[in-house]
Structure formats: C-alpha cells, structure tokens
Amino acid sequence: MQYVIQQSDTLTQIALRFNVPIGKLLKANPQIKDPGKIYTGQIIEIPPKGQSAPNVSGTRQYIVKAGDSFGRIAERFNISYNKLLNTNPQVKNPDLLFPGQVIYIPVGPGSIRPPEYTEYVVQAEDTFAGIARKFSVPLQALIDANLDIRNINFIQPGQIIQIPKNYEEIVQTDRPYGYNTMVADIDALLRQFPFIEKKVIGKSVMGRDIIALRLGEGAKTIQYNAAHHANEWITTPVVMKFIEEYARSYQTGKPLGGFDIRKLFNDITLWIVPMVNPDGVDIVVNGVTPQHPYYKELLRINRGNTNFNNWRANIRGVDINRNYPIDWEKAREVGPKSPSPGYYAGPAPASEPETQAIIKFSGENKFDRALAFHTQGKVIFWGYKDIAEKESRYLVNRFSEASGYRPIPYEEGAYYGGFKEWYMDKFRRPAFAPELGEGTNPLPISQFPEIWNDVIGLMLLGIAL
Ligand SMILES: [Zn+2]
CATH class of the missing domain: 3.40.630.10 (Zn peptidases)
Known part of the structure; x- marks a missing residue:
C-alpha cells in the first residue's frame, strides 16, 4: 500500500505508525538511498504488516494531538483504558503516540445522531485534508462523517466519501479579524x-x-x-x-x-x-488614518510611528491588563508614567x-x-x-x-x-x-x-x- 509523505514525517515515525520494522520499510523502498532524506509529497510503499489491524467497526477515527496520551484520550472519551488499547492493537507502544497519528475510538450505539451528508467521489490527487478545505468542513468533522474509512491517508480515486451537509462556516479564520x-x-x-x-x-x-x-x-x-x-x-x-x-x-x-x-x-x-x-484591536487591524478622532494623540503616544503593531493598550494608551485594582500602585511604579502603547497602568485603578x-x-x-x-x-x-x-x-x-x-x-x-x-x-x-x-x-x-x-x-x- 502506498503512502504520501506528510510534512514533518520521518521514516522512523512512519515505521512506528504503520507498525513496520524500519529495515522492512527501507527494503520495500529501494529508491530511498538516505533514510534522512525524504520529502513532503513523496510516495513510498508500506509493506503489508500482517495481523494487528485495528478493530474499526463501531469506532470513529481520532487524530492524536500534542500532549495526548492513551490515558488522557480514554478519559476524554469516557472509555476504559483497556478498551481503547484493545481497539488499537496496531499501536505496539501506547507510550509512543505522535501528533497527527490516527487512532480509533469506540463509539457507543446510538450516541450520535446522524447528520445529513452529500456524497463526493474522490479524485486523483485528493487528500482528506484537501477535501475538508474544499468543502470548508473541519477535518475532524469530515473524519466523523466517514467512520468506515479505515485510514484517512489511504483514500483512492473513485471512492465515495460523505461530506457533512449544510455545514456553513460562519467565523472565517483566514483573514485579519477586527x-x-x-x-x-x-x-x-x-x-x-x-x-x-x-x-x-x-x-x-x-x-x-x-x-x-x-x-x-x-x-x-x-x-x-x-x-x-x-x-x-x-x-x-x-x-x-x-x-x-x-x-x-x-x-x-x-x-x-x-x-x-x-x-x-x-x-x-x-x-x-x-x-x-x-x-x-481596531487600530492594530485597520491602521490609523487622519480621520481617526484620536489621530494626533495616537501618533504622539506612538512617537510618530504610523505602524501600530506594538499597540497593546486601549485607545487612551492605558494597558487594560495593568489597570485592574490589584497591586495597581506597583504596576504604576514599574510601568511607563504616561499613556503608552503598552504597560501604562492608567491614572487610577480601574x-x-x-x-x-x-x-x-x-x-x-x-x-x-x-x-x-x-x-x-x-x-x-x-x-x-x-x-x-x-x-x-x-x-x-x-x-x-x-x-x-x-x-x-x-x-x-x-x-x-x-x-x-x-x-x-x-x-x-x-x-x-x-x-x-x-x-x-x-x-x-x-x-x-x-x-x-x-x-x-x-x-x-x-x-x-
Ligand atoms: Zn496579553
């Protein structure tokens, strides 16, 4: 089976992830001369690993995040540690989870109400993450909608996957936000x-x-x-x-x-x-024009600089997070004594x-x-x-x-x-x-x-x- 190298992958990680000895992995890929030199997008062959396939029926996939452990995941999903281990026999060492690794979470019957889906036929070059982006669906939502897909890294052209319907993202997170x-x-x-x-x-x-x-x-x-x-x-x-x-x-x-x-x-x-x-926030995101009612004061406080990227304060040059009535006199003492892009405690507490x-x-x-x-x-x-x-x-x-x-x-x-x-x-x-x-x-x-x-x-x- 083929695998496309993802960003920040290493051969050791891939070997562990697919539970294949690194030697066997290298043998299956004679084109790799130097195991330290693989690149994103490169396709490699994963040799068959025999048994120890995950028990995927009645499960959902989960992408391991930084800081995750099996114990932590079991706790979060309210399932027993052993049940989680038994569902993932492909994971040989439960202490070695990698961010980005896909594991399987048992799902209780009837606990999730099925939402509506539209079908999508996978095209050549498609990746799961790419499809999620194409339909503006979070990757995890797409995974949840396709519980039958054994591994999201192995989707094939012609395969049908489910796209959650009516999933209209409201908050856009790819542009400045004022x-x-x-x-x-x-x-x-x-x-x-x-x-x-x-x-x-x-x-x-x-x-x-x-x-x-x-x-x-x-x-x-x-x-x-x-x-x-x-x-x-x-x-x-x-x-x-x-x-x-x-x-x-x-x-x-x-x-x-x-x-x-x-x-x-x-x-x-x-x-x-x-x-x-x-x-x-408004002056950092949108800048300051001469029409701004505080234009003169802002430029004076910012020492003539029209770039406000260093601005922490409110519009009067008071740092709100130095303005609370707690050790305020000390905040006043250690900070600037007059309005400033940051750290000025203000004329009085609160x-x-x-x-x-x-x-x-x-x-x-x-x-x-x-x-x-x-x-x-x-x-x-x-x-x-x-x-x-x-x-x-x-x-x-x-x-x-x-x-x-x-x-x-x-x-x-x-x-x-x-x-x-x-x-x-x-x-x-x-x-x-x-x-x-x-x-x-x-x-x-x-x-x-x-x-x-x-x-x-x-x-x-x-x-x-
Ligand atoms: Zn802050």
Missing part, C-alpha cells in the same frame, strides 16, 4: 444558533459595545475573555470559532472533541467576552471603561473560573499567592497536557494590575491566562490552525473539568 468582523459574525451566530444570548456589558472609550455571549444554562459558571491586548487580536477569532463549534455541537447533538456538549450546556453556563479592547465593564460583569456573575486568552509563548500563567492553589494546579496540569503549553506559576514582581490576579484575589477562585501561539505580536492569522489544534482541548477542558 471589531466589525466580530459584530457581523455575532449577528450570524445568533441567527444560526438562537439559543446563544448576547449581552452588552459595557462600552469602550470610543463607545463600541463590549459584548458577552452566553452558551448553556447550568449552575456552574465560567468566563472566557479575549483581546485585553490590542495586538493579541487573534485570540478573538479563536474564541469566536470556539463559540461556533460549541454551539453547532449543541445544535446537532454531535460531540465536540469527544465531549457531549448538550450535557455541558445543561451543567455549565459559559460566558465569553470575545473582545475586551475593541478600540485598540480608570478605563473596558476594565470597569469586566469588573462589573465578573461581580454580577461570580464565575467559578475565568480564562483570559492572550498571545504569545505557548505557556499558561496560573495561580496567585496561595489562592485556590490545589484546584488551580490540578487544572493547569490538565490544560498543559491537552495543549502542550507550559504552566508558569505566579511570581511576585513579574507583573501587576492584571485580570487574572485581580480575579483570583477578588473571588478566591482559579483564573488562568493562556498565552496562545508563538512569535511576535500580532501573530499572523496564518497561525490560526496551529493555535486551534493546540488549544481546542484546553478550551473544552476549561469548561468540562
């Missing part, structure tokens, strides 16, 4: 998913709505927020896409990442504030309407937990002094396993006036600040797929645990 895009997407989400509640929790300095969306109606309450910092706007499409997938899963009854979202809706009230700092909106909203709801999404660094800031220490530590370790991101405990002197510390101090409950992705802010939108793949598990666990 305030107006978010507002339009929220309108579309409310039309498609009328069970989402929208609430305006405050106004920005320039009068833009600070919007919160509610999903679910359980007793436990959780707050997610994004884009405290202007040049971290990619966190907004991340949580917006999450809202869409979470709502669609509730609507269709199909699980998301193995979680029964209808059950989560019943147990948990999730409130998401997708853009805490709309005025700041001086900014954006900060006030989150404070008021948090006080009204007293969330059991809060996650504030930032970029970048692939780390998760957690803890404040000894508040909710045990629960916080447990949760951050689960988040870390799911995402591959590294937990960083609070350290005195590192930063002051931030939402996470304020939240923990005020409500004595866990709060976290995951720093998504890696690179220089603003991260390019091209990093969205990688970020999404890394954090979807974290975002689900942040609700479900």
Whole structure:
C-alpha cells in the first residue's frame, strides 16, 4: 500500500505508525538511498504488516494531538483504558503516540445522531485534508462523517466519501479579524444558533459595545475573555470559532472533541467576552488614518510611528491588563508614567471603561473560573499567592497536557494590575491566562490552525473539568 509523505514525517515515525520494522520499510523502498532524506509529497510503499489491524467497526477515527496520551484520550472519551488499547492493537507502544497519528475510538450505539451528508467521489490527487478545505468542513468533522474509512491517508480515486451537509462556516479564520468582523459574525451566530444570548456589558472609550455571549444554562459558571491586548487580536477569532463549534455541537447533538456538549450546556453556563479592547484591536487591524478622532494623540503616544503593531493598550494608551485594582500602585511604579502603547497602568485603578465593564460583569456573575486568552509563548500563567492553589494546579496540569503549553506559576514582581490576579484575589477562585501561539505580536492569522489544534482541548477542558 502506498503512502504520501506528510510534512514533518520521518521514516522512523512512519515505521512506528504503520507498525513496520524500519529495515522492512527501507527494503520495500529501494529508491530511498538516505533514510534522512525524504520529502513532503513523496510516495513510498508500506509493506503489508500482517495481523494487528485495528478493530474499526463501531469506532470513529481520532487524530492524536500534542500532549495526548492513551490515558488522557480514554478519559476524554469516557472509555476504559483497556478498551481503547484493545481497539488499537496496531499501536505496539501506547507510550509512543505522535501528533497527527490516527487512532480509533469506540463509539457507543446510538450516541450520535446522524447528520445529513452529500456524497463526493474522490479524485486523483485528493487528500482528506484537501477535501475538508474544499468543502470548508473541519477535518475532524469530515473524519466523523466517514467512520468506515479505515485510514484517512489511504483514500483512492473513485471512492465515495460523505461530506457533512449544510455545514456553513460562519467565523472565517483566514483573514485579519477586527471589531466589525466580530459584530457581523455575532449577528450570524445568533441567527444560526438562537439559543446563544448576547449581552452588552459595557462600552469602550470610543463607545463600541463590549459584548458577552452566553452558551448553556447550568449552575456552574465560567468566563472566557479575549483581546485585553490590542495586538493579541487573534485570540478573538479563536474564541469566536470556539463559540461556533460549541454551539453547532449543541445544535446537532454531535460531540465536540469527544465531549457531549448538550450535557455541558445543561451543567455549565459559559460566558465569553470575545473582545475586551475593541478600540485598540481596531487600530492594530485597520491602521490609523487622519480621520481617526484620536489621530494626533495616537501618533504622539506612538512617537510618530504610523505602524501600530506594538499597540497593546486601549485607545487612551492605558494597558487594560495593568489597570485592574490589584497591586495597581506597583504596576504604576514599574510601568511607563504616561499613556503608552503598552504597560501604562492608567491614572487610577480601574480608570478605563473596558476594565470597569469586566469588573462589573465578573461581580454580577461570580464565575467559578475565568480564562483570559492572550498571545504569545505557548505557556499558561496560573495561580496567585496561595489562592485556590490545589484546584488551580490540578487544572493547569490538565490544560498543559491537552495543549502542550507550559504552566508558569505566579511570581511576585513579574507583573501587576492584571485580570487574572485581580480575579483570583477578588473571588478566591482559579483564573488562568493562556498565552496562545508563538512569535511576535500580532501573530499572523496564518497561525490560526496551529493555535486551534493546540488549544481546542484546553478550551473544552476549561469548561468540562
Ligand atoms: Zn496579553
């Protein structure tokens, strides 16, 4: 059987994945002179491996993510470890799972309501991922719709696969994402998913709505927020896409990442504030023209620079995440003394309407937990002094396993006036600040797929645990 080399594949990985000794693999491919030199798109021959085929009937495929382990996957899908192992006898060493590897998850009868499909005939050169892109269907949704396909790497021209129907993506994640895009997407989400509640929790300095969306109606309450910092706007499409997938899963009854979202809706009230700092995001995404009402002040604060990529603050040059009433005097002391693209704590604690909106909203709801999404660094800031220490530590370790991101405990002197510390101090409950992705802010939108793949598990666990 033939296999097309994927990006970042190595021969050792392929040998392990298909459970073929590397020597046998090389023997079947005499054209490979140097095992270290294979290239993406190259076709190689996988020798037949005999027995140990996965027991694919009554299963769904699952793509292993960074940080996954068999134990973790078993827990996530609520099946026993041994059942998962028995379903995957092709995996010789359960400690060696690779991101991108396909394994099989047993599916209980009748637990998934069948959605509608259209049929598609596979063409030469088609790949599963390419078909998913062609029909704007998430890869996992396409896999879920084709449970009978034994391995997504082996589709053949002429083969018929099922494309989930009426799957219209609302939140686009391949272009810059500003305030107006978010507002339009929220309108579309409310039309498609009328069970989402929208609430305006405050106004920005320039009068833009600070919007919160509610999903679910359980007793436990959780707050997610994004884009405290202007040049971290990619966190907004991340949580917006999450809202869409979470709502669609509730609507269709199909699980998301193995979680029964209808059950989560019943147990948990999730409130998401997708853009805490709309005025700041707007100037990073759309730039500043002389028509901007704050044009002169902005250029002065930015020292004449018309590029606002370094801008974290709100439109008055106050860093909202240094403006919370927690160690604020210290934030003032260590930061700039006047409006600045970042780190200025403001003229007084909670001086900014954006900060006030989150404070008021948090006080009204007293969330059991809060996650504030930032970029970048692939780390998760957690803890404040000894508040909710045990629960916080447990949760951050689960988040870390799911995402591959590294937990960083609070350290005195590192930063002051931030939402996470304020939240923990005020409500004595866990709060976290995951720093998504890696690179220089603003991260390019091209990093969205990688970020999404890394954090979807974290975002689900942040609700479900
Ligand atoms: Zn940030």
